[in-house]
Amino acid sequence: MADPQKTIARLRAEIAEHDRLYYKEAQPKIDDQAYDRLKAELAQLEAANPEFDFGAAPSPTQSVGDDRLEAFESYRHRKPMLSLDNTYSSAELIEFGQRLLKRFPEQALTYLVEPKIDGVAVSLSYEDGALVRAVSRGNGIEGDDITSNVRGIRGLPDKIQGAPTVLEVRGEIYMRHQEFERINAARAAEGQALYANPRNLAAGTIKLLDPAEARSRQLDIVLYGIGACEPGNYFSTQSEIQQKLKEWQFPVLEKYWLADDIESAWKCIEELDTLRQNFAYPTDGAVVKLNDFAQQEEAGYTSKAPRWAIAYKFEAERAETLLKEISLQIGRTGAVTPVAILEPVQLAGTTVSRATLHNEDEIQRKDIRPGDTVLVQKAGEIIPQVLSVNLAKRPADSQPFIFGEHLKALGIEAERDPTQAVWRIVSKDDPIRQQRALEHFASRACMDIENLGSAVVEQLVKRGMVQTQADLYTLTEAQLLELDKFAEKSAQNLIAALEASKQRELWQLIHGLGIPHVGKQSAKDLEANFDSLEAIASATEEQLEAVDGIGSIMAQSIHAWFADSDNQSLIQQLKAHGLNFESARQAQADGVLAGKTVVLTGALPTLTRDEATKMIEAAGGRTSSSVSKKTDYVLAGEAAGSKYAKAEKLGIAILDEDEFKQLVG
Numbered sequence: 106m107a108d109p110q111k112t113i114a115r116l117r118a119e120i121a122e123h124d125r126l127y128y129k130e131a132q133p134k135i136d137d138q139a140y141d142r143l144k145a146e147l148a149q150l151e152a153a154n155p156e157f158d159f160g161a162a163p164s165p166t167q168s169v170g171d172d173r174l175e176a177f178e179s180y181r182h183r184k185p186m187l188s189l190d191n192t193y194s195s196a197e198l199i200e201f202g203q204r205l206l207k208r209f210p211e212q213a214l215t216y217l218v219e220p221k222i223d224g225v226a227v228s229l230s231y232e233d234g235a236l237v238r239a240v241s242r243g244n245g246i247e248g249d250d251i252t253s254n255v256r257g258i259r260g261l262p263d264k265i266q267g268a269p270t271v272l273e274v275r276g277e278i279y280m281r282h283q284e285f286e287r288i289n290a291a292r293a294a295e296g297q298a299l300y301a302n303p304r305n306l307a308a309g310t311i312k313l314l315d316p317a318e319a320r321s322r323q324l325d326i327v328l329y330g331i332g333a334c335e336p337g338n339y340f341s342t343q344s345e346i347q348q349k350l351k352e353w354q355f356p357v358l359e360k361y362w363l364a365d366d367i368e369s370a371w372k373c374i375e376e377l378d379t380l381r382q383n384f385a386y387p388t389d390g391a392v393v394k395l396n397d398f399a400q401q402e403e404a405g406y407t408s409k410a411p412r413w414a415i416a417y418k419f420e421a422e423r424a425e426t427l428l429k430e431i432s433l434q435i436g437r438t439g440a441v442t443p444v445a446i447l448e449p450v451q452l453a454g455t456t457v458s459r460a461t462l463h464n465e466d467e468i469q470r471k472d473i474r475p476g477d478t479v480l481v482q483k484a485g486e487i488i489p490q491v492l493s494v495n496l497a498k499r500p501a502d503s504q505p506f507i508f509g510e511h512l513k514a515l516g517i518e519a520e521r522d523p524t525q526a527v528w529r530i531v532s533k534d535d536p537i538r539q540q541r542a543l544e545h546f547a548s549r550a551c552m553d554i555e556n557l558g559s560a561v562v563e564q565l566v567k568r569g570m571v572q573t574q575a576d577l578y579t580l581t582e583a584q585l586l587e588l589d590k591f592a593e594k595s596a597q598n599l600i601a602a603l604e605a606s607k608q609r610e611l612w613q614l615i616h617g618l619g620i621p622h623v624g625k626q627s628a629k630d631l632e633a634n635f636d637s638l639e640a641i642a643s644a645t646e647e648q649l650e651a652v653d654g655i656g657s658i659m660a661q662s663i664h665a666w667f668a669d670s671d672n673q674s675l676i677q678q679l680k681a682h683g684l685n686f687e688s689a690r691q692a693q694a695d696g697v698l699a700g701k702t703v704v705l706t707g708a709l710p711t712l713t714r715d716e717a718t719k720m721i722e723a724a725g726g727r728t729s730s731s732v733s734k735k736t737d738y739v740l741a742g743e744a745a746g747s748k749y750a751k752a753e754k755l756g757i758a759i760l761d762e763d764e765f766k767q768l769v770g
């Protein structure tokens with residue numbers, strides 16, 4: 106029998122380390138369920154052995170995980186931000202209700218059941234209706250000032266009407282699945298460590314020190330609670346909070362339920378489980394709260410969580426299956442990414458036959474080998490991941506997977522990047538690397554060259570007809586006729602498609618060049634801020650970084666790419682072939698908004714933000730997110746906040762939607 110005192114000490118140290126990785130680094134090593142199991146084990150041992158004294162440090166079972174970092178200013182919450190007790194069992198949920206019934210034997214208990222959003226907690230302070238500060242949960246008492254990374258999150262009002270003098274609004278910052286996949290795909294292409302889920306990526310993003318880098322990742326926010334409120338007595342129930350938050354035009358929960366007893370609350374949770382796939386935000390459970398504030402106050406708090414609420418967490422969908430082989434894929438920049446090829450298995454409503462293995466270090470850490478039986482998880486729309494290996498089912502003759510040897514066996518000449526976990530094909534003459542770069546260039550999201558699929562690219566490279574993107578434009582019909590399955594018609598079609606691609610928009614070309622870190626959105630951001638490809642090529646790192654959405658790493662990468670002599674010669678050749686290098690903005694130089702900067706604020710009566718932005722761009726203008734002396738117009742809708750006030754102060758022309766429409770015709 107293990108010594109319980111030693112086990113408690115070990116578990117506390119282990120959990121403290123997982124807390125550090127999760128809250129401070131946003132890179133946990135184990136998944137939430139495994140973590141929650143460790144914590145439950147510790148709580149049980151502590152309860153059974155109350156006599157052990159471990160000194161002053163509180164146990165992780167008694168305290169709120171701490172996300173504070175040195176580099177940030179700390180702010181004290183007016184009211185503490187606590188965690189929630191959680192359970193994965195419906196029986197424990199019912200017990201929670203029964204405990205409350207004992208406490209309030211004569212009273213009717215109503216519960217509010219809310220989706221539990223899987224993001225990062227935030228507290229927003231509004232003073233006299235204006236957003237003054239955003240603070241992370243921290244240790245529950247004080248948190249980090251993350252205002253610069255939170256202000257400007259879409260839909261978050263800068264100003265609210267008819268609010269109390271002081272208001273702390275509590276909610277969750279989260280990332281949509283699509284944005285998560287976009288960023289991870291870009292990181293994978295660069296061989297950088299991937300984020301395991303949108304929650305970790307959101308947590309990493311709000312703690313970025315570079316606001317431009319943070320802005321280049323799209324965060325969202327939803328608000329569901331109130332901390333401090335002065336004057337008090339503003340609310341008497343949880344459901345009133347929901348209504349008021351909506352009136353104040355905060356992004357709010359799309360659905361919540363009122364339940365008259367804990368059994369009905371459980372029914373609501375079951376309903377939530379069927380609906381949540383269609384919610385905009387990732388959810389990992391439900392939060393059940395006593396609706397009445399007087400009852401909440403009476404039920405009280407532990408050092409870590411309210412006694413009047415509980416989180417019911419949904420189990421992530423997992424299954425065991427056979428890992429048939431580890432396949433190595435090569436990206437457009439030559440990075441080699443390992444992928445698990447699985448015996449197909451049903452998970453979260455889809456058939457899963459591949460899972461990401463991230464990089465060499467991940468394979469080593471988990472000691473994943475071909476022939477292993479592995480535990481695979483799929484949550485929401487996230488790419489399936491291999492969580493662990495079932496060692497009991499490992500074949501006797503199994504061999505560790507040695508990355509470098511497999512590359513050699515496949516004839517791939519790659520080197521491990523000394524600073525990252527990635528193997529990369531270094532030689533630009535490598536035919537596989539050339540193929541990937543060309544496939545990317547020809548793809549829909551780039552130059553959209555019809556009839557130039559992988560099979561054709563492969564032949565062109567293998568026969569030495571094409572090495573770079575520029576070589577594509579030297580191809581003749583006669584040359585194409587040499588290719589397998591090419592007749593006159595298909596050759597003519599491809600030549601015509603190449604010709605048509607010369608007129609693509611500038612962002613499509615930028616994206617197609619395969620500059621490390623530059624995806625579709627960044628390419629668009631570059632086009633919106635420069636007149637031509639040459640202007641981007643000659644921009645300094647500072648000028649690149651000044652672009653909204655371009656962070657320092659991306660600016661460095663773009664600058665280095667254009668400084669490379671091979672790339673410079675590629676650009677010259679593409680220019681000589683007549684590809685469009687001019688930004689649409691430049692082409693619209695004659696528009697009424699040519700050279701003008703417009704700031705959008707508030708909700709417009711009929712136009713969406715996207716539509717208004719397109720109209721501004723079509724008229725030659727550009728949009729910016731903040732009002733300054735350089736702003737020419739502010740297009741203001743309903744509930745326009747501090748930007749409106751600033752524009753008035755600076756004497757900048759303010760347009761409503763009708764005036765704007767007249768202006769751009």
Ligand SMILES: NC(=O)c1ccc[n+]([C@@H]2O[C@H](COP(=O)([O-])OP(=O)(O)OC[C@H]3O[C@@H](n4cnc5c(N)ncnc54)[C@H](O)[C@@H]3O)[C@@H](O)[C@H]2O)c1
Nearest residue numbers: 123127133135136137140188189219220221222226329392
């Ligand atoms: N994998 C790891 O290594 C690791 C390490 C530490 C923590 N964790 C995970 O984090 C959990 C503990 O984190 P926690 O303290 O943030 O607790 P929690 O995430 O389980 O619950 C509390 C949080 O829920 C959020 N929340 C979402 N929707 C809400 C709603 N409608 N109403 C109220 N709150 C809502 C709030 O941000 C609140 O702070 C653990 O149970 C574990 O799953 C994992």
